[in-house]
Amino acid sequence: MSNKLTRRSLAAAVLAASAPAPAQTQNPPAEELERARDGVRRNREALAKFKIDRAVEPAFQFKPL
Amino acid sequence: MPSFDSSIFFSTIGELNAKLRAKEFSCVELTRAFCDRLERLGPRYNALALPLREDAIKQARKVDDDIKHERLRSPLQGIPYGAKDLLSVEGQPTAWGALPFAGQVFKYNARVIDKLAKAGSVLTGKLAMVELAGGPTYRFAAASMTGSGLNPWDRSRWSGGSSSGSGSAVAAGLVTYALGSETSGSILTPCSFCGITGLRPTYGLVSRYGAMALSWTLDKIGPMARSAEDCGIVLQAISGKDNDDPGSAGKSYYYSPQYARQFSDLTIGYHPADFEEHADEPARPAFRQALEMFKTFGSKLVEVEIPEFPYGPVISTILSGEAGAIFEDLIQSGQVDKLADAKQIAGLKASQEVLAKDYLKAMRIRALIQDAFRTLFSRVDVLLSPARNGVASKVSEPLDGGGRGSAATPKSRGLQGLIPAANLAGLPALCLPCGFADNLPVAISVVGRPFAENTLLAYGNEYQKKTDWHRRKPPVE
Numbered sequence: 001m002s003n004k005l006t007r008r009s010l011a012a013a014v015l016a017a018s019a020p021a022p023a024q025t026q027n028p029p030a031e032e033l034e035r036a037r038d039g040v041r042r043n044r045e046a047l048a049k050f051k052i053d054r055a056v057e058p059a060f061q062f063k064p065l
Numbered sequence: 066m067p068s069f070d071s072s073i074f075f076s077t078i079g080e081l082n083a084k085l086r087a088k089e090f091s092c093v094e095l096t097r098a099f100c101d102r103l104e105r106l107g108p109r110y111n112a113l114a115l116p117l118r119e120d121a122i123k124q125a126r127k128v129d130d131d132i133k134h135e136r137l138r139s140p141l142q143g144i145p146y147g148a149k150d151l152l153s154v155e156g157q158p159t160a161w162g163a164l165p166f167a168g169q170v171f172k173y174n175a176r177v178i179d180k181l182a183k184a185g186s187v188l189t190g191k192l193a194m195v196e197l198a199g200g201p202t203y204r205f206a207a208a209s210m211t212g213s214g215l216n217p218w219d220r221s222r223w224s225g226g227s228s229s230g231s232g233s234a235v236a237a238g239l240v241t242y243a244l245g246s247e248t249s250g251s252i253l254t255p256c257s258f259c260g261i262t263g264l265r266p267t268y269g270l271v272s273r274y275g276a277m278a279l280s281w282t283l284d285k286i287g288p289m290a291r292s293a294e295d296c297g298i299v300l301q302a303i304s305g306k307d308n309d310d311p312g313s314a315g316k317s318y319y320y321s322p323q324y325a326r327q328f329s330d331l332t333i334g335y336h337p338a339d340f341e342e343h344a345d346e347p348a349r350p351a352f353r354q355a356l357e358m359f360k361t362f363g364s365k366l367v368e369v370e371i372p373e374f375p376y377g378p379v380i381s382t383i384l385s386g387e388a389g390a391i392f393e394d395l396i397q398s399g400q401v402d403k404l405a406d407a408k409q410i411a412g413l414k415a416s417q418e419v420l421a422k423d424y425l426k427a428m429r430i431r432a433l434i435q436d437a438f439r440t441l442f443s444r445v446d447v448l449l450s451p452a453r454n455g456v457a458s459k460v461s462e463p464l465d466g467g468g469r470g471s472a473a474t475p476k477s478r479g480l481q482g483l484i485p486a487a488n489l490a491g492l493p494a495l496c497l498p499c500g501f502a503d504n505l506p507v508a509i510s511v512v513g514r515p516f517a518e519n520t521l522l523a524y525g526n527e528y529q530k531k532t533d534w535h536r537r538k539p540p541v542e
Contacts, residue, residue, distance in 0.1 A: 039412075040385065043423070044382075
């Protein structure tokens, strides 16, 4: 299928892009960021508690090409 | 131009293709009617990211010429569809639902777009999505450049994410089927909330080439449609080996549920707690009914529990680690602040702090999860559970507010956490609408072994032969 960027589709995209982003009604970003960092720390702690045999390799393989 | 009865917009692929071949109408006429509807009603649900009328009509003309000369290509020939705006279409804006990427244009098609064009299907538009397919996480349905995905069954409710537009466009009859993608729940959730059928394929079965990467090891592209059969038809067209996708499994898929094993030879794993204590109360009658229907198929049913692993921390660490690397430039440049959802912005920034050792620990636990599911699937052939525990949330409410399950702690974990768990293990899943609660759709899911899509679809076909939940239409007009 041949797809060219038409004036119509470009206008639609620009229009969408210029629409105001929905208002942020939640906590200020600083608190939100701290919460997200806490999440990373909590995940780290949860993973650390999980005992795993040293022989277990990650669920992906390096493949020489 | 013929005036189309509204039922045409809710026809299955097979029904529409038969009418096209019988020349009841031309593909151009059908395409124009679908484009009109998509452009008129798409904005009502914030489902439309980009109309592609001009190219759709060109493709439809080719289809009409093919049909005229009896060059019959596939059941998808002439069928209008929509694609999640995470898939690149040559020369057209592909914004990934995110303001920082609003002007992005690729010079090539995603592999799945090319495959569907070859099958003769007609792309009528790009469909809206949650920004960056949800990133590490987000709090509000409004986490999209195009606004909250609104549910055709009730516009005060969310259509689900991250394939929001795909869900509402299929449900509202704006396209016959759509492509969605799932990293962890992004096909199953909108299908469940919008009352449509969806298939999350086995990881690697469908090429990710030309799709936005959120997580290289978790992303899957799959069909969202009106029936299990339609999902099978689309999956056959889009699957297959692709050297341009490093995660490609190198396998093809042929839709042939008739060759799946007899139901009487199969075992279904389930847990009653998923249909009772864990489920939101209003949804329980529908879930019970679906379970009873599956019991009539002749399969053996056994109670199972999901293997015990910290699925949340594992998937969150893998997703954050990979998304943090993929979107490093966006985050470091500060463009990330243009995203709509504060939690999404914060999650992407915090993703830069995921340590390599934690990512690798999560991937090592993931290997154990794969093993545990392999063991579980030595006892059962499929797992049956509610796709989501209840109905679509209100668009005004935060998505991390929790469900309406039993106040008491359930005695068993049942199969709770199956969405992240099965995504970590790369397993396929089929979402089947199974009734209503509070006048909103609910659905069950059937999960199987890797590459067991035909078994899932055989169950789906049987269930949909005996029920009509998948044929219900929302009050669109």
